[in-house]
Amino acid sequence: MSDPLEVTPEGLRAAAASGNELAGELGVSPIAGVSGDGVPTAAAVEAVHALVASVRADHAGYLAGRSGSLASGARGYEETDGGSASKLNGAL
Amino acid sequence: MPAFAPAAIPTKSQIMNWPTSHLDEAAAAWEKSADQSEQAFSKHVANVRAPGGTVWTGAGANAAYDDARDAQDTVAGHCSVKRECARIARRGAEEIRGAQRTVVSAIEEVQDKGYSVAEDLTAADASTGGTLSERVARRAEAAQLTEYLRWHARGLADTDARVARELTAEAQGLQGRKLSGGDGTQMLDDHQGGDGQDGQSGYTPGQFKQDGVEEGGTPGFDKEHNAQGIRTDEGVLIQGNRILFGDGLAWDDKTHSYRGLDTPMYHYHLDQNGMPILDGPPISGHPEQGEFPPGTRDIPLGSTGPNPMPNGQGLLFASRWVAGPPGSSQDPAFSRDTMVYDTRGNGPFPPVATIQGLRAVTAVPYGDSNRLLISGVTGEGPNASRVFYVTPEQSAPGNWDFLDQHHWTPVLGPNGTATSLPVNGDLSADLSSNLSRFDTPSGTQYVLSMPNPDSSGVDMRVGATPEGMASAPATSVFSQPGTFHYSPNVTQVTPLPGGGYDLSMTISQRQIPDGVPLPDLGHQTYRNIFGHVPVMPPP
Numbered sequence: 001m002s003d004p005l006e007v008t009p010e011g012l013r014a015a016a017a018s019g020n021e022l023a024g025e026l027g028v029s030p031i032a033g034v035s036g037d038g039v040p041t042a043a044a045v046e047a048v049h050a051l052v053a054s055v056r057a058d059h060a061g062y063l064a065g066r067s068g069s070l071a072s073g074a075r076g077y078e079e080t081d082g083g084s085a086s087k088l089n090g091a092l
Numbered sequence: 093m094p095a096f097a098p099a100a101i102p103t104k105s106q107i108m109n110w111p112t113s114h115l116d117e118a119a120a121a122w123e124k125s126a127d128q129s130e131q132a133f134s135k136h137v138a139n140v141r142a143p144g145g146t147v148w149t150g151a152g153a154n155a156a157y158d159d160a161r162d163a164q165d166t167v168a169g170h171c172s173v174k175r176e177c178a179r180i181a182r183r184g185a186e187e188i189r190g191a192q193r194t195v196v197s198a199i200e201e202v203q204d205k206g207y208s209v210a211e212d213l214t215a216a217d218a219s220t221g222g223t224l225s226e227r228v229a230r231r232a233e234a235a236q237l238t239e240y241l242r243w244h245a246r247g248l249a250d251t252d253a254r255v256a257r258e259l260t261a262e263a264q265g266l267q268g269r270k271l272s273g274g275d276g277t278q279m280l281d282d283h284q285g286g287d288g289q290d291g292q293s294g295y296t297p298g299q300f301k302q303d304g305v306e307e308g309g310t311p312g313f314d315k316e317h318n319a320q321g322i323r324t325d326e327g328v329l330i331q332g333n334r335i336l337f338g339d340g341l342a343w344d345d346k347t348h349s350y351r352g353l354d355t356p357m358y359h360y361h362l363d364q365n366g367m368p369i370l371d372g373p374p375i376s377g378h379p380e381q382g383e384f385p386p387g388t389r390d391i392p393l394g395s396t397g398p399n400p401m402p403n404g405q406g407l408l409f410a411s412r413w414v415a416g417p418p419g420s421s422q423d424p425a426f427s428r429d430t431m432v433y434d435t436r437g438n439g440p441f442p443p444v445a446t447i448q449g450l451r452a453v454t455a456v457p458y459g460d461s462n463r464l465l466i467s468g469v470t471g472e473g474p475n476a477s478r479v480f481y482v483t484p485e486q487s488a489p490g491n492w493d494f495l496d497q498h499h500w501t502p503v504l505g506p507n508g509t510a511t512s513l514p515v516n517g518d519l520s521a522d523l524s525s526n527l528s529r530f531d532t533p534s535g536t537q538y539v540l541s542m543p544n545p546d547s548s549g550v551d552m553r554v555g556a557t558p559e560g561m562a563s564a565p566a567t568s569v570f571s572q573p574g575t576f577h578y579s580p581n582v583t584q585v586t587p588l589p590g591g592g593y594d595l596s597m598t599i600s601q602r603q604i605p606d607g608v609p610l611p612d613l614g615h616q617t618y619r620n621i622f623g624h625v626p627v628m629p630p631p
Contacts, residue, residue, distance in 0.1 A: 007153075011144030018139050022132040035114045040256035041184065042111070045118045048177055048259055050533065051266040052125055055170050059129050062163055062271035063136055070143065 012074035019067030026060040100361040101245050101371070103211050104199065110192045110248060115185035115255070119178035126171035126178075133164040163271050173265035180262055184255030191251040195244040202237045213241040239372065246333055246359070257399060260531055261460040267535055294630030295537055297552040300570040300597065302623040303365055325600040326391065326524060326579045327368065327620065329398040330435045331406035334375070335360045335368055336392040338579075355389055355410075357439060366584030366596025367622050375439070389413055390431050393524040393579070394454035400436075401462045405489045408433040408441060409453040426451050426519060430468060432495060445495040450479075452523035456538065458558070462486040465538060465558050466500070469515055469523050476517035478525065478542060479503075479510060480562045503558040511562040514545045521547060521578075522600075528582035530593055532629070539595065539627075541569075541580040548573045550580045550599055554627060569625050576602045591629035598622050 035042070102110070140160040142148065148156075199209050207230075208218040215237040217230040326338040336357045356374040363369050390410035400406035412427040430453040433441035447453055450468030458465040464483045471477055480503035486494040493499070502510040515523055525542035538561040540553045549571030555561030570577070577599055584596040601619040 007143050007146045007148040011142075011146035011148075014144030015139040019136060022135055026128060026132055035111060035117070038106075039111060040253045041181075041188070041259070042114055044256035044259040045114050045181070047531075047533075048122070048263040048266075049118065051263050052122060052174060052177075054533075055174075055266050055270075056125060056129065058270050059132065059167060059170075063132065066136065066140075066160070070139075 009074040012070045016067040016070035016074065019063050019070065023060040023063035023067065026056050026063065100249070100363075101213065101242050102249050104209060104213060105211060107192065107195050107199070107245055107248060110188065110252070112185040112188050112192075115181040115188075119181040119185075122174040122178040122181070126174040129167050130171050133160075133167045136160055137164050166271060170266055173262060176265075177259055177262050180255065180258050184251075184258065188248070188251050188255060191244075191248040195241070195248050198241055198244045202241060205233075205237070207234055207237060209241065213245055214238050215241060242359075242371065246361075250333070253399075258402065261402060264460055264531070264536070267533075295532075295554045295593075296628050296630075297554060297567040297569050297595075298626040298628060300550070300599075300623050300625050302621060303367070304623075305619055305621050325602075325620070326393065326522075327581055327598050327600065328392045328395050328408070328524075328579070329360075329368070329581060329583060330395045330408055331398060331400040331404075332435070333359055333361065333398070334435075335370070336395075336408065338391045338393075355392055362584055362596075365622075366586070366624070368583055368598070390433075391426075393430075393452050393522070394526070395435070396455045396457065396464060397528060398583075399457070401457045401464070401486065402460065403462045403486065403489050404436065405462065405486055406435040407444075407455065407464075408435050409447075409455070411451055426522070428519075432492075434490070436489065444492045447495070447497065452478075452525060454525050454527045456527040456529050458482055459536070463494070465503075465527060467525070467527055467540070470512075471517070472519050473517040476515050477512035478515050478523075479512050480558055482558060503562050505559070505563045511559070513542070513562070513566075516543065516545060516547045521576075523547075524579040524600075526580050526582055528585070528595070530585040530595075530627075532591075532593070537593075537627075539582065541582060541597065543577050543580070544568060544571070547576045547578065550577055552625060570599060570621075570623075572601070578602075588626060593627045595625045595627060596623075597625055 137157070137160045140148075140153075140156045199213075202209055202215050206217070206219050207215040209215055215234045217227065217234050219230070222230070326336070328336045330336060334357055336355060338355060358374055359371040360368040361371060389412075391413045392408055392410045394409040396405075396407045410431045410433060412429075412431060428449060428451055430447040430450055431443050432445040432447060434444045435441050447468065449470055451470075453466065453468035455464040455466040457463070462485050465480065466483060467478055467480045469476060469478050481497075481500035482503065483501075484494045484499050505511040523543060525540065528539045528541070530537050530539070535556055537554055537556055538558060540561055542551055543549070544551045544566070549568055551566040552569045553561050553564040553566055555564045579598075579600040581598045582595050583598060586594045586596075588594050599621045601621055
């Protein structure tokens with residue numbers, strides 16, 4: 001017996017689209033170039049920038065991946081009601 | 093991530109134009125990044141709880157919601173680190189501007205006294221006239237003012253370097269726990285330093301590339317760099333851009349002989365190759381406080397390195413040494429214990445602890461906390477070995493409970509027993525070694541540089557953890573059979589293209605293992621070898 005889903009394909013698609021939008025926002029770095037070349041803090045700032053950018057990319061990748069799962073669940077829901085539950089449960 | 097060695101003395105132009113806006117700009121960017129990530133994951137959790145405003149219940153919904161909340165928690169940790177970095181950057185910018193104002197005021201003060209200040213901060217008498225004795229007095233004052241200006245300038249450079257260290261240390265918190273790449277399953281990864289499970293990093297030392305040799309010891313290859321003409325060895329770097337030597341000798345033009353300098357300490361700066369250049373006369377001829385009978389001294393053999401722990405605490409490790417009988421050419425044994433000195437002040441340094449049963453001690457700040465990875469030699473003859481520990485956290489600068497050996501944690505090898513490395517078992521052998529560290533994008537790397545078992549060269553081991561370092565295979569980075577090596581010191585670490593790192597090093601070398609009478613010391617026994625070891629990243 002499947003889980004009692006009241007969620008709709010439209011709801012899942014809306015959530016997926018929102019997640020993609022969030023991932024896109026995080027994909028744009030708020031960090032510009034580093035001035036102050038030649039002092040230790042400039043090199044440190046550059047190194048921290050690189051880590052922050054890496055973490056943001058990780059966050060964006062996670063959100064994009066989850067959005068894909070939600071969109072996939074929406075497609076499965078439309079194909080068969082029973083299939084959608086197992087597909088969605090398996091994907092997340 | 094770059095590692096920061098003590099900075100050189102900045103020039104007057106550099107002081108006047110010392111930048112800080114990059115710190116303010118970075119702080120704003122990191123806070124904005126934290127806000128954006130938190131808001132994005134807050135919306136993500138809301139999306140999963142009610143996709144498009146619908147109701148979603150059941151096992152799948154619960155799993156998705158738990159997954160989203162776990163991710164949100166991880167992101168919150170990242171954001172906390174970003175905001176702390178921003179706080180350090182803002183506070184650091186203020187501190188650097190304060191240090192800059194101080195040195196600029198000092199320059200103006202010197203100029204107001206009628207002296208000119210050159211680009212290298214040399215103060216010179218700008219006035220003409222006066223009696224000979226007045227001119228002599230002003231020249232002497234100019235020399236003092238030059239030292240005064242350079243002291244403040246070093247303070248500015250040190251402040252910037254300290255803020256850089258604090259930033260890179262805090263940013264380590266962004267490594268490790270990561271979300272997945274979006275493949276539908278969350279992966280929390282405590283991966284540290286690219287090391288796999290054994291802490292061995294995959295970073296590989298290459299061969300020592302020799303830049304030069306200073307006959308008679310002491311960094312500085314010519315009169316320009318070593319105007320004191322001193323001959324000595326060890327060269328232990330401590331906090332505050334200071335270097336201490338063992339048996340110091342200086343040529344005396346009047347007597348045409350070498351006179352003893354005891355264990356002199358100097359300010360230094362690094363040249364473009366990372367070689368320590370002495371800045372002037374000794375700032376102390378006997379850096380350690382205490383009563384020393386004639387012929388006895390504490391020879392500096394190790395330290396916590398040029399960069400103190402995050403709380404500003406640095407330590408010097410010294411061995412009590414008693415000179416042999418007059419005319420003896422045999423080195424006496426080193427003490428089996430190590431004296432520990434607090435190096436926060438100007439010196440002489442107060443003794444704060446004795447480490448029982450360990451000699452040739454060296455240490456390096458461990459992780460981002462106020463703990464030490466510490467190592468020393470125990471035993472003698474065939475049982476002599478170098479062992480490793482991690483201390484508890486120092487609760488506050490000036491509290492020495494963390495040096496109580498009963499509370500140290502041994503560094504274990506793969507088989508669960510304490511790691512020990514074979515060393516030269518001769519009690520008179522100088523086994524001084526060096527622990528250092530550098531930060532990479534994948535985590536901190538710890539480096540052990542030590543004489544090989546017959547002291548004919550220097551071995552290096554690199555690891556992402558103390559365990560990984562101590563159990564890493566030794567790379568013989570330098571070898572010259574028939575000579576005796578000791579006191580390898582890493583003076584600077586700089587990133588190389590391709591992800592490697594360059595370690596600038598000094599190595600003390602003696603042509604004969606045993607001592608010689610004092611009058612002969614300056615002529616033949618000491619050499620200071622300077623060069624670089626490249627450390628390459630995992631393939």
